[in-house]
Amino acid sequence: MSSAQQIKIRRIVWTGAITAVTVVGAVTGARLKADQEGKQQVEKSREASVEQRIAVLEEQRGSLLAKKLDLERKIKQVEMKAQGATWEESRQGVERKRG
Numbered sequence: 001m002s003s004a005q006q007i008k009i010r011r012i013v014w015t016g017a018i019t020a021v022t023v024v025g026a027v028t029g030a031r032l033k034a035d036q037e038g039k040q041q042v043e044k045s046r047e048a049s050v051e052q053r054i055a056v057l058e059e060q061r062g063s064l065l066a067k068k069l070d071l072e073r074k075i076k077q078v079e080m081k082a083q084g085a086t087w088e089e090s091r092q093g094v095e096r097k098r099g
Helices: 003-047 050-082 087-092
Strands: none
Touching: none
């Protein structure tokens, strides 16, 4: 092999090695940061007062209830459509008369 080819191969190997080290470092750093943020959130929730915990839970409950109502409405529309209601009737809650 000529020295020009050896230099080219050496350059490619070094470039790959440096890239690999950089990628592994970035992934490891991101994982460590995520773990640290998770620990901080757990610690923050432990330090929260009872009133703050209740407020957070009530907020979550409200969000879940809104989702529940939306899903129940969609289920009702699907059931009405399956029974022969038009899309507009299923939205209004009025079923089409067959006859």
